[in-house]
Amino acid sequence: MKLGLEEVLTLLAAIEQDYPWLTEELPFDENALRRLVVADLLERDAMLQQQGVSAEDRQLVYLVSTARLVLDNLLLYLRLMRHETLPDEQLAEVRQLMQRLARGEGRL
Incomplete structure (x- = not known):
């Protein structure tokens, strides 16, 4: 498409x-x-x-690029948490994500 x-x-x-x-x-x-x-x-x-x-290889490029962007975003949030208080909603999202990672959710 x-x-x-x-x-x-x-x-x-x-x-x-x-x-x-x-x-x-x-x-x-x-x-x-x-x-x-x-x-x-x-x-x-x-x-x-x-x-x-190929479409398959392009999809892999997009998947890896997206993973990198999500990781960069997570690191930025964690850095913000060190220096300033995040709004409650964002802080809750980061905590939920960290809990999921600690439980191993998201692993293949």
Whole structure:
């Protein structure tokens, strides 16, 4: 399925309804940042396709990239927890994730 910029932005907006992006303190235009990131991802996907990378290998690239981004995000939250108090909702999410990791959930 080939999606364009607007379709991906629409899907991203649907996801953000359940998990809003907290940007109130950032001096950036949220929509411009979304467009920049999505456009970059679509460009990278097109480049991989032009290089003849199979759909299966592209999926692996996306899986590994997503895992890296989730880990980076987790580390940022943990660093924030050291220096400032997170909002209760975010703190609860981090604690739940850490409990799941301690129990070994998420392992194959």
